[in-house]
Amino acid sequence: MGRIPKWRRVASIPEVTYFKPAGIPARILEEVCLSVEEAEAIRLKDLEGLEQEECAQRMNISRPTFHRVLESARNKLADALLNGKAIRIEGGNFEMVMRPFRCINGHEWDVPFETMIAMPPRFCPTCNTPNILPIQPLGLGWGRRGWRRH
């Protein structure tokens, strides 16, 4: 095991995670990759218009770290817009404000960020089975209501 990562707290994940400029052939299309916490930084600062101090608190990071994440995000967006690159939003080092869990018997419940970091759940609170899984936010079938059935 490496060092324990410092989780950033994220309240929402964008529904659309890929943007592509019109009229550029795929073979020459370049892509910038925005992490989920970079998207969250933009959302809090530029969309909700919060002060940096409050943004940092909401994401559970220091103000200098928030500033760095925000600058990186803005830089990538500017690069994509002005140089005609696609934007992909994925990955990163984050935990949801509320992370939904599901057990093998189909019970679902929400675990708050603070609990998730301090002591992740090991049993279903309804039926006590240890066969539980966090409903994954990205790349593993995340949909608006959680985990998508195929």
Ligand SMILES: [Zn+2]
């Ligand atoms: Zn259960």
